[in-house]
Amino acid sequence: MISQFYKEMTGKESVIRKFFDYSRERAAKLGPDSVYNFSIGNPSVPVPQKFNDAMTELLQNEDPVALHGYSPTLGQPTTKACIARSLNERFGMNYEAKHIFPTSGAAGALSHALRCVAGAGDTVLTFAPYFPEYVPYVEGTGAKLRVVPADTTSFQINFEKFTEMMSPSVSAVLINSPNNPSGIVYTTETIKKLASILLEKQQEYGHEIFLITDEPYRELVFSGVDSPFVSKLYDNSICCYSFSKSLSLPGERIGYMAVNPKAKDADYLVPMAGQISRFTGHNCPSSIMQLAIERVINDTSDLSIYEKNAELLYNALSAQGYEIVKPMGTFYMFPKSPIPDANEFCWKAARELGLIIVPGDSFDCPGYFRISYCVATEQIERAIPLFEKLLAMV
Amino acid sequence: MISQFYKEMTGKESVIRKFFDYSRERAAKLGPDSVYNFSIGNPSVPVPQKFNDAMTELLQNEDPVALHGYSPTLGQPTTKACIARSLNERFGMNYEAKHIFPTSGAAGALSHALRCVAGAGDTVLTFAPYFPEYVPYVEGTGAKLRVVPADTTSFQINFEKFTEMMSPSVSAVLINSPNNPSGIVYTTETIKKLASILLEKQQEYGHEIFLITDEPYRELVFSGVDSPFVSKLYDNSICCYSFSKSLSLPGERIGYMAVNPKAKDADYLVPMAGQISRFTGHNCPSSIMQLAIERVINDTSDLSIYEKNAELLYNALSAQGYEIVKPMGTFYMFPKSPIPDANEFCWKAARELGLIIVPGDSFDCPGYFRISYCVATEQIERAIPLFEKLLAMV
Numbered sequence: 001m002i003s004q005f006y007k008e009m010t011g012k013e014s015v016i017r018k019f020f021d022y023s024r025e026r027a028a029k030l031g032p033d034s035v036y037n038f039s040i041g042n043p044s045v046p047v048p049q050k051f052n053d054a055m056t057e058l059l060q061n062e063d064p065v066a067l068h069g070y071s072p073t074l075g076q077p078t079t080k081a082c083i084a085r086s087l088n089e090r091f092g093m094n095y096e097a098k099h100i101f102p103t104s105g106a107a108g109a110l111s112h113a114l115r116c117v118a119g120a121g122d123t124v125l126t127f128a129p130y131f132p133e134y135v136p137y138v139e140g141t142g143a144k145l146r147v148v149p150a151d152t153t154s155f156q157i158n159f160e161k162f163t164e165m166m167s168p169s170v171s172a173v174l175i176n177s178p179n180n181p182s183g184i185v186y187t188t189e190t191i192k193k194l195a196s197i198l199l200e201k202q203q204e205y206g207h208e209i210f211l212i213t214d215e216p217y218r219e220l221v222f223s224g225v226d227s228p229f230v231s232k233l234y235d236n237s238i239c240c241y242s243f244s245k246s247l248s249l250p251g252e253r254i255g256y257m258a259v260n261p262k263a264k265d266a267d268y269l270v271p272m273a274g275q276i277s278r279f280t281g282h283n284c285p286s287s288i289m290q291l292a293i294e295r296v297i298n299d300t301s302d303l304s305i306y307e308k309n310a311e312l313l314y315n316a317l318s319a320q321g322y323e324i325v326k327p328m329g330t331f332y333m334f335p336k337s338p339i340p341d342a343n344e345f346c347w348k349a350a351r352e353l354g355l356i357i358v359p360g361d362s363f364d365c366p367g368y369f370r371i372s373y374c375v376a377t378e379q380i381e382r383a384i385p386l387f388e389k390l391l392a393m394v
Numbered sequence: 395m396i397s398q399f400y401k402e403m404t405g406k407e408s409v410i411r412k413f414f415d416y417s418r419e420r421a422a423k424l425g426p427d428s429v430y431n432f433s434i435g436n437p438s439v440p441v442p443q444k445f446n447d448a449m450t451e452l453l454q455n456e457d458p459v460a461l462h463g464y465s466p467t468l469g470q471p472t473t474k475a476c477i478a479r480s481l482n483e484r485f486g487m488n489y490e491a492k493h494i495f496p497t498s499g500a501a502g503a504l505s506h507a508l509r510c511v512a513g514a515g516d517t518v519l520t521f522a523p524y525f526p527e528y529v530p531y532v533e534g535t536g537a538k539l540r541v542v543p544a545d546t547t548s549f550q551i552n553f554e555k556f557t558e559m560m561s562p563s564v565s566a567v568l569i570n571s572p573n574n575p576s577g578i579v580y581t582t583e584t585i586k587k588l589a590s591i592l593l594e595k596q597q598e599y600g601h602e603i604f605l606i607t608d609e610p611y612r613e614l615v616f617s618g619v620d621s622p623f624v625s626k627l628y629d630n631s632i633c634c635y636s637f638s639k640s641l642s643l644p645g646e647r648i649g650y651m652a653v654n655p656k657a658k659d660a661d662y663l664v665p666m667a668g669q670i671s672r673f674t675g676h677n678c679p680s681s682i683m684q685l686a687i688e689r690v691i692n693d694t695s696d697l698s699i700y701e702k703n704a705e706l707l708y709n710a711l712s713a714q715g716y717e718i719v720k721p722m723g724t725f726y727m728f729p730k731s732p733i734p735d736a737n738e739f740c741w742k743a744a745r746e747l748g749l750i751i752v753p754g755d756s757f758d759c760p761g762y763f764r765i766s767y768c769v770a771t772e773q774i775e776r777a778i779p780l781f782e783k784l785l786a787m788v
């Protein structure tokens with residue numbers, strides 16, 4: 001008897017995937033120049049050479065039995081200490097190695113953090129627009145995900161709706177800033193207001209409400225943008241990070257969960273994550289990857305192209321008449337669809353012009369579309385006139 | 395509110411861990427020569443140089459954006475095809491790439507395979523002695539693990555008890571051969587008998603019963619031993635493999651799930667595993683690790699030391715009067731404790747002689763103890779007289 005639950009899920013491709021697949025078919029049929037793929041959030045710049053050099057050096061100089069041996073259940077001690085030190089220096093925190101749990105990317109961090117603080121009967125709140133994988137991440141814990149509708153004027157938090165949706169069953173709130181798909185960064189004002197509501201509700205309900213922060217885009221913030229370190233502003237928080245975007249190595253599955261040292265039961269949460277791994281079969285990330293990350297802990301890829309692309313695309317599309325909240329980071333922007341049905345709009349863009357963009361419906365925010373501009377600037381330059389053409393067609 | 399379920403688990407160290415920790419304390423106090431650590435199943439021989447060379451070559455010659463980029467959800471196509479080809483050539487199977495799902499070690503493979511075929515209300519049967527992590531692996535699916543008592547005369551399957559314990563709720567049977575902790579390999583006769591019972595029970599219950607084979611020790615089989623490829627003998631089977639022991643890289647977390655092409659719904663199971671990953675946050679293994687494995691798919695570390703150690707230790711301890719079923723593979727053996735309480739026996743060995751061995755209670759087989767002989771042969775030579783001394787002390 002195979003699981004009907006998972007069987008019924010197979011074959012139901014995500015909308016993003018459908019657009020991606022269409023782009024491949026079109027490229028095969030009409031040639032690669034017929035497609036302008038803005039559908040996927042894959043870093044387009046290389047990992048720093050220093051990282052590959054660190055890997056090579058480890059392979060050449062370390063004892064292979066130790067190098068490739070089991071990492072301790074709660075992660076390589078030197079890696080944990082190195083991550084803690086870097087966060088403390090950069091953000092004025094007081095992490096110790098014991099608060100850091102290396103994980104297989106942000107997906108691994110979120111799946112552990114959510115299981116630490118949510119289970120059957122609990123509610124986790126998040127904010128539209130949001131990364132669609134939050135649904136299985138949260139459902140995997142037994143809890144329910146409920147989504148606070150977007151504030152589409154700024155893509156900051158819709159506090160009115162949020163306050164209405166708070167209830168005693170809320171054990172965790174999950175935020176993603178810098179945000180996929182909006183490209184917006186929550187301001188210090190937004191985070192302070194969120195923290196004050198959570199503090200008040202903790203008091204009212206008589207239990208902790210954990211703030212889980214999904215931060216894979218933390219290093220992708222544009223110049224001059226206010227980007228607070230959320231855990232500095234709210235104690236019951238767990239930061240979930242991935243090196244995928246900052247170091248351009250999403251396939252290597254390396255990230256971490258950092259438990260706020262001031263959180264209630266802070267010293268329990270990493271050991272709990274170690275227990276959770278036993279149930280999900282999700283052990284530590286690769287040993288060599290943990291050790292290599294130490295050597296580039298404060299480095300990033302050259303991320304300047306994302307800001308350059310953002311500027312170019314935002315200015316051109318705004319001038320053409322698209323309504324866009326100006327992105328503050330990431331490699332996404334999230335314009336309003338000129339017709340109410342963004343799905344129809346995106347299919348028209350794909351089929352008639354080869355512009356591959358994805359509808360906001362996937363992010364629980366219909367009527368908008370996402371452009372992923374982690375592409376060569378030249379692709380953007382060639383695509384700009386097509387966006388104008390598209391606007392004229394609808 | 396943090397999870398009480400996981401919180402209560404923290405601090406409850408495994409018995410194996412307690413012995414391991416004692417060995418470190420003792421070494422710190424009395425010097426490293428005062429300890430003979432036989433508690434841990436960590437490979438003691440290096441990865442083949444060819445693997446490190448393959449990694450270096452990939453780092454130096456591949457486009458870094460592609461090399462470190464996301465692997466497709468169901469794994470690197472070339473890696474999948476390479477694993478299938480190797481299994482087909484070696485075992486006369488007909489795997490295609492679509493039947494292979496690369497995972498983070500055997501833990502990852504088992505957690506996916508079990509979720510494919512077991513859930514709430516189901517029973518999974520396994521056989522003592524067994525790897526204690528099977529409990530959380532199975533409970534993580536919502537199913538219950540029930541354990542068939544050991545046949546301690548041979549550590550093959552206790553078929554009488556097995557047949558008694560079969561019931562319509564059994565959706566999967568989980569076996570581990572070559573076996574941790576017994577060192578025994580199930581013979582062709584054992585597997586054929588198991589298969590015929592499963593076929594009969596499938597008929598009787600009107601549903602499939604999947605055989606999940608946990609095979610991290612597949613390449614660690616001693617000369618002349620009959621070691622059938624289980625999936626050749628039973629169609630509804632999923633093979634769960636890890637390269638950890640054969641290539642001595644347990645920290646790198648690389649293995650796979652191979653779905654028997656003749657299994658019911660064979661073509662669904664890998665796509666289902668892709669869905670399961672979304673709920674556990676357990677994505678593909680590291681991209682570079684998948685690609686490097688291709689280059690050493692039919693290689694192993696020099697595993698001969700394990701057989702040499704087995705021979706030496708088995709002959710010496712048997713001559714001393716220990717009752718041992720002769721190991722046929724792995725780097726474990728599982729002698730009978732000379733006193734009924736193996737826990738007491740192992741603590742005496744540790745405290746009075748520095749011999750670190752672990753009681754069979756951890757493997758649901760009281761009255762026995764496990765010796766892990768993945769150590770330098772010289773350690774075994776020095777320890778042999780101490781085993782004799784120990785026998786005289788009890």
